[in-house]
Amino acid sequence: MTVDDHPLLREGIAAVVKRQPDMQIVGEAGNGLEALAQFRQLQPDITLMDVQMPEMDGVQAITAIRAEFAQARILVLTTYKGDAQSWRALRAGALGYLLKSSLRTDLLAAIRAVHAGGRWIPAEIAVELASHAGDEPLTEREIEVLQRIAAGNSNREVGAMLSVSEETIKARMKSILVKLSAKDRTHAVSIALKRGLIRL
Template structure:
């Protein structure tokens, strides 16, 4: 089953799988909620799951599918190289992580490897994961603060939006910049987007 909100991508994957004698595309979904329902109906051997979709996102859908079938085999399809998103997807139960730029070369081999019980993570994503092992992760509140900052809000407005004091916002920003090794607020936002901690 392929889950992606872009019809052209789904059609392209269907065309590739159609050339493989040992593969059959059983279902297509545009968002996570639909994917969970179709998984229950079809029980595909492998699910190809996008992360960024309207409605239920891919990480939530992975968790929901794995809750109904702990043996479900899921490969993430994404344009994001960020280590945080990869880690979230793998923790949710994905066995593969495939960048959309690699689909032409890696799709069929990745499906076969995951179907056989293996794991597949591209070297650059694995390297990013390894580079940040052991680092302090941002708290949920720090991520909320960073999202507000990414929207262009000054500390006073962030404080008002989140119902906290301006001093608390400043303390959170100091912690965020330290954890991300960022030079300033803009640099912190840039790092967080690159690593998949926040999305715009």
């Protein structure tokens, strides 16, 4: 089953899969809610799941599917190499991680590997995961602060939005800079975007 909010991508995957004698597409979905409903009905061997979708994102959908079907084999599809995104998907129960840029070369091998009971994690993702394995993670509140800073808000404005003082936001930013090894706010935002901790 393929789950992606771009019909063209689903069509492209279907075109590749239908040429394989040992594979067939049994269903498609455009968001996480549809994916959950379709999974209950079809219980496919492998699910290809996009991360960023409307209604319910891929990580939420993986969590929901795996809560009902512990044996579900899900491969994540994404354009992002960031370790935070991959870590969330793998922690939710995904067995593999496929970059959309490498679908042409890796799609079939990844499906077969996961179907055989293995995992599929591209080398560049594995390197990112390993390089941040010992880092102290940002708290949900710190991610929320950084997300609002990234949108162009000042410390005072973020404080007003979150009903805390400007001093509290300054203290949070200090902690964020240390955890991300960032020189300043702009550097922190660019690191967080690259790693998939926040989105613009």
